[in-house]
Amino acid sequence: MKHNRQEDDFREEIASHIEMRAELNRERGLPADEALRAARRQFGNTSIVAEGMRQVHVSEFFEGLLQDLRYALRGFARQPMFAVTAVFAAALGIGSTTAVFSVVDRILFRSLPYREDNRLVSLGMMAPLDTNEFLFAESYFDWRKHQTPFESVTSFAAAIGDCDLTESNPLRLSCADVEANFLPTLGISPILGRNFTKEEDVRNGPRVVLISYGLWQSRFGRDPNVIGRRVSIDGGPVTILGVLPANFEMPTLAHPDVLTPERLDEARERNGRLLRVFARLKPGVTLAQAQQAMQPIWQRTLLSVPAPFRKEVHLSLRSLRDRQIHDARTASWVLLGAVCSVLLIACANIANLLLARATSRRKEMAVRAALGAGRGRLIRQTLTETVLLGVAGGAVGCGLAWLLLRTFIGIAPQGIPRLDQAALDLRVLLFALMASVIAGALFGIGPALVKPEAESLTGTRSAGAQRALLRECLVAAQIAVSLVLLASAGLLLRSLWKIESVPLGMETEHVITADFVLGSQGYRQDTRQLQFYDDLEARLAAIPGVTSFSISDSLPPAGITRARPLVAIQVEGLPPLTEGTGGMITWRYVTPGYFTTLGIPIVRGRGFNEEDRTPAASAMILSQTFAHRAFPNGDAIGKRIKADGWATVVGVVADVKNNGPTMAADPEYYVLRKRVVDEIFRNQMPPYGWRQAKVAIRTSVNAKVMTDWLKREFAALDPSLPVTFGSMQQRVGKLMDRPRFHAVLLSIFAGMGVLLAAIGLYGVMAFLVGQRTQEIGVRMALGATPGGIVKLVLRRASVWTLTGALVGLTGTIFATRLIRTLLFDVPALDPWTLAVVVPGLLVIALAAAWIPSLRAAHVDPMNALRHE
Amino acid sequence: MVDRSSLQGALALLILKTLARGPNHGFGIALHIQNASEGLLSVEEGSLYPALHRLERDKLVSAEWKVTANGRRARYYRLTAAGTKRLREAEASWDATAQGVMRVLRFA
Numbered sequence: 001m002k003h004n005r006q007e008d009d010f011r012e013e014i015a016s017h018i019e020m021r022a023e024l025n026r027e028r029g030l031p032a033d034e035a036l037r038a039a040r041r042q043f044g045n046t047s048i049v050a051e052g053m054r055q056v057h058v059s060e061f062f063e064g065l066l067q068d069l070r071y072a073l074r075g076f077a078r079q080p081m082f083a084v085t086a087v088f089a090a091a092l093g094i095g096s097t098t099a100v101f102s103v104v105d106r107i108l109f110r111s112l113p114y115r116e117d118n119r120l121v122s123l124g125m126m127a128p129l130d131t132n133e134f135l136f137a138e139s140y141f142d143w144r145k146h147q148t149p150f151e152s153v154t155s156f157a158a159a160i161g162d163c164d165l166t167e168s169n170p171l172r173l174s175c176a177d178v179e180a181n182f183l184p185t186l187g188i189s190p191i192l193g194r195n196f197t198k199e200e201d202v203r204n205g206p207r208v209v210l211i212s213y214g215l216w217q218s219r220f221g222r223d224p225n226v227i228g229r230r231v232s233i234d235g236g237p238v239t240i241l242g243v244l245p246a247n248f249e250m251p252t253l254a255h256p257d258v259l260t261p262e263r264l265d266e267a268r269e270r271n272g273r274l275l276r277v278f279a280r281l282k283p284g285v286t287l288a289q290a291q292q293a294m295q296p297i298w299q300r301t302l303l304s305v306p307a308p309f310r311k312e313v314h315l316s317l318r319s320l321r322d323r324q325i326h327d328a329r330t331a332s333w334v335l336l337g338a339v340c341s342v343l344l345i346a347c348a349n350i351a352n353l354l355l356a357r358a359t360s361r362r363k364e365m366a367v368r369a370a371l372g373a374g375r376g377r378l379i380r381q382t383l384t385e386t387v388l389l390g391v392a393g394g395a396v397g398c399g400l401a402w403l404l405l406r407t408f409i410g411i412a413p414q415g416i417p418r419l420d421q422a423a424l425d426l427r428v429l430l431f432a433l434m435a436s437v438i439a440g441a442l443f444g445i446g447p448a449l450v451k452p453e454a455e456s457l458t459g460t461r462s463a464g465a466q467r468a469l470l471r472e473c474l475v476a477a478q479i480a481v482s483l484v485l486l487a488s489a490g491l492l493l494r495s496l497w498k499i500e501s502v503p504l505g506m507e508t509e510h511v512i513t514a515d516f517v518l519g520s521q522g523y524r525q526d527t528r529q530l531q532f533y534d535d536l537e538a539r540l541a542a543i544p545g546v547t548s549f550s551i552s553d554s555l556p557p558a559g560i561t562r563a564r565p566l567v568a569i570q571v572e573g574l575p576p577l578t579e580g581t582g583g584m585i586t587w588r589y590v591t592p593g594y595f596t597t598l599g600i601p602i603v604r605g606r607g608f609n610e611e612d613r614t615p616a617a618s619a620m621i622l623s624q625t626f627a628h629r630a631f632p633n634g635d636a637i638g639k640r641i642k643a644d645g646w647a648t649v650v651g652v653v654a655d656v657k658n659n660g661p662t663m664a665a666d667p668e669y670y671v672l673r674k675r676v677v678d679e680i681f682r683n684q685m686p687p688y689g690w691r692q693a694k695v696a697i698r699t700s701v702n703a704k705v706m707t708d709w710l711k712r713e714f715a716a717l718d719p720s721l722p723v724t725f726g727s728m729q730q731r732v733g734k735l736m737d738r739p740r741f742h743a744v745l746l747s748i749f750a751g752m753g754v755l756l757a758a759i760g761l762y763g764v765m766a767f768l769v770g771q772r773t774q775e776i777g778v779r780m781a782l783g784a785t786p787g788g789i790v791k792l793v794l795r796r797a798s799v800w801t802l803t804g805a806l807v808g809l810t811g812t813i814f815a816t817r818l819i820r821t822l823l824f825d826v827p828a829l830d831p832w833t834l835a836v837v838v839p840g841l842l843v844i845a846l847a848a849a850w851i852p853s854l855r856a857a858h859v860d861p862m863n864a865l866r867h868e
Numbered sequence: 869m870v871d872r873s874s875l876q877g878a879l880a881l882l883i884l885k886t887l888a889r890g891p892n893h894g895f896g897i898a899l900h901i902q903n904a905s906e907g908l909l910s911v912e913e914g915s916l917y918p919a920l921h922r923l924e925r926d927k928l929v930s931a932e933w934k935v936t937a938n939g940r941r942a943r944y945y946r947l948t949a950a951g952t953k954r955l956r957e958a959e960a961s962w963d964a965t966a967q968g969v970m971r972v973l974r975f976a
Contacts, residue, residue, distance in 0.1 A: 017898075020895040
């Protein structure tokens with residue numbers, strides 16, 4: 001606006017000049033048109049003149065800025081250590097904050113890829129057999145019909161299973177069965193074609209599918225004519241109706257290749273199909289209100305739950321984000337808190353450096369003020385310098401952030417939601433920019449406002465005392481925040497160490513594992529599956545160097561296992577439970593070599609043998625805890641238990657940590673894989689049934705060699721079967737990934753914090769020593785010893801270090817409470833951790849003060865005094 | 869000594885001196901300098917206006933839009949207190965410079 005008015009002014013002033021000249025020309029007798037032309041000619045090029053006027057006004061601002069910049073750069077060049085330290089501190093602070101922000105942004109803040117995602121909720125029944133809410137199809141119809149708080153409710157089959165694209169070039173895909181209103185409820189529409197309709201989503205409806213963007217790209221070369229094409233999935237022809245957007249993901253974070261109609265049929269749904277239910281809240285309805293409104297319906301649902309379970313299930317309503325991030329929330333906030341602390345320390349550090357600089361430049365500033373530099377001009381000069389430092393730190397910090405982010409992703413455990421999407425994009429860079437500018441302003445404004453006083457010109461130092469206090473407070477604050485960081489990192493490290501030393505109840509060394517799922521097409525018949533496993537056993541037994549092996553449906557120490565409530569198990573001679581479920585009992589379907597291979601000791605009785613596998617036999621082995629629970633007063637051996645069918649207990653084995661090292665183990669029993677179809681084999685659980693299996697091999701042969709042999713054997717059995725090889729130690733190690741990730745990250749930040757705090761303390765002490773050189777000279781001239789001078793300096797440093805440590809200890813009490821949920825078997829106020837961290841920090845702090853104190857001790861009294 | 873800035877300084881001096889007689893617009897200033905120097909000095913518009921705006925920026929003159937006797941809108945410049953002071957200083961230093969230059973020219 002202002003700019004435009006100015007331009008108009010320029011133009012009008014020129015026009016007015018030319019017209020006046022033309023008038024004069026007319027008065028001198030020239031004809032009107034010739035008068036104007038002569039006036040124009042004499043004026044010359046009007047736009048050059050206008051440009052000349054513009055220049056005058058523009059340069060006023062830029063010349064000042066350029067001068068400030070030149071001046072700042074010259075100043076930095078004169079004191080390179082100052083500039084390098086400041087930029088280094090700013091880069092550490094900004095870089096680590098930016099890297100962590102780019103990770104937690106995806107988890108905590110960024111909107112999900114759905115329309116108005118804050119209105120989306122996950123709802124259902126929360127029960128011990130799953131960590132997420134679900135609903136049986138029978139109840140779902142009631143919920144859908146009678147709910148009031150939601151705009152719409154939708155569902156999909158909980159089991160997202162594999163399906164095969166059975167064409168000339170077969171492909172294993174993952175398929176999800178979703179309701180017709182699934183995409184509209186989330187607010188997603190296909191980028192090509194259409195969604196299937198309610199009329200198509202019925203029993204025996206047309207076979208139609210939506211395909212993912214990825215599949216469209218990789219399989220159909222982004223052919224726009226793919227709509228309406230018929231392809232063959234699991235042996236049947238289906239028609240492609242539409243293509244999903246590239247960023248599509250299920251609310252459960254799954255990425256299925258194909259969406260098919262769920263085909264719920266209210267009249268027939270009686271077999272307990274498990275559904276995931278999501279809904280969109282009506283505008284203005286809160287979660288609590290919705291929870292309240294669902295209560296009557298929930299009471300009805302509860303009636304359909306078998307009596308023993310009722311106490312252990314509850315209605316669950318969560319925002320979609322809460323469901324997705326689970327326990328990542330605490331960790332994310334802790335990390336964000338940690339880096340913000342680092343940023344804080346960095347800012348305090350730079351503020352300190354600038355204060356020191358401001359003190360040493362008071363004379364210069366006072367001279368400039370005396371020579372007529374305005375107060376605004378001096379503030380601007382200081383702010384230019386700090387913002388320049390901030391921006392330089394931001395630039396270096398961006399590079400550091402990129403490096404750190406690569407490291408995070410490299411060491412991150414699986415299951416941190418959306419980590420793969422974390423990147424330094426525009427939003428994150430904006431954050432970094434804001435962080436650096438705010439940091440610049442924060443640590444710049446203080447020194448900038450220091451008023452240059454004429455007194456400074458006299459060379460006395462009395463005015464500096466107050467500022468020294470401020471600087472020492474800043475150092476104390478840095479020490480305090482560092483202590484909190486160090487204590488938190490120490491707790492996480494100790495907790496990691498504890499987790500790693502938890503006995504798992506088995507020997508994990510020298511065990512190779514192989515995971516696979518047999519294709520649903522080729523192994524649809526039971527006989528084909530049994531035949532495959534028979535052949536596999538024969539081949540494994542024939543490999544030289546295999547000490548023992550086992551095939552089982554699952555492997556400890558974690559992962560999905562089969563489980564059933566105690567109430568569903570009948571123990572001979574024991575009355576059935578009358579109240580509650582009795583908790584979940586884990587069970588596994590194994591071959592005889594299982595205990596030998598995993599090194600699980602047999603406590604009583606015997607392990608499985610080949611005779612137990614004859615069709616008529618029925619043997620079962622219990623874990624110690626389960627044996628004790630089922631037969632509290634007697635020997636379990638020889639007793640009978642009915643789970644899938646009656647079986648006789650032949651042995652008791654030691655407990656194995658089957659819920660991971662940090663969780664209490666569940667009681668467990670083992671049943672034997674036979675070579676024929678029996679009751680257990682009939683109990684196939686979706687989505688994979690017994691097609692999913694895990695092989696464990698104990699071997700003394702080099703793992704790589706053995707893996708190659710195994711690969712060959714699998715290829716000979718079924719060349720198209722994808723198999724994942726690993727080792728038992730890797731599987732166990734994966735469980736430590738998350739605590740290790742937290743511990744490593746926090747340690748890095750604590751290290752940065754301590755480093756910065758040490759630099760800060762060093763800077764302050766070095767500065768104080770520099771300022772008091774003359775005083776020290778006098779003291780030495782009067783007979784002070786070098787040792788006495790060192791003590792003098794260290795005493796001053798330790799006062800502030802101890803103050804900081806005390807404040808830090810108080811802060812630690814509060815901060816460690818926040819990370820309690822991340823700890824394992826370590827109290828939030830662990831005396832051992834504090835006993836290492838506090839003295840450690842004090843030693844580092846005193847070491848930082850030691851160097852300047854030595855310099856002080858070497859002051860030459862003659863030189864120092866001559867200085868005056 | 870005779871560099872761009874001192875020439876600019878000379879122009880600024882002429883402008884300030886002209887304005888000392890009373891507020892005037894750019895054309896009027898150019899005309900007065902030409903007439904007063906009996907045609908010896910002619911001010912180019914290309915340097916006059918930037919010079920005027922520089923003086924305005926430095927708060928030695930102030931400007932406002934007014935209507936001339938002939939009913940035309942024109943930007944009138946007026947000497948400020950700082951401008952008056954600067955004019956006095958500049959006149960003195962110009963006298964010295966001019967005398968110096970004259971002596972050297974005569975000597976040579």
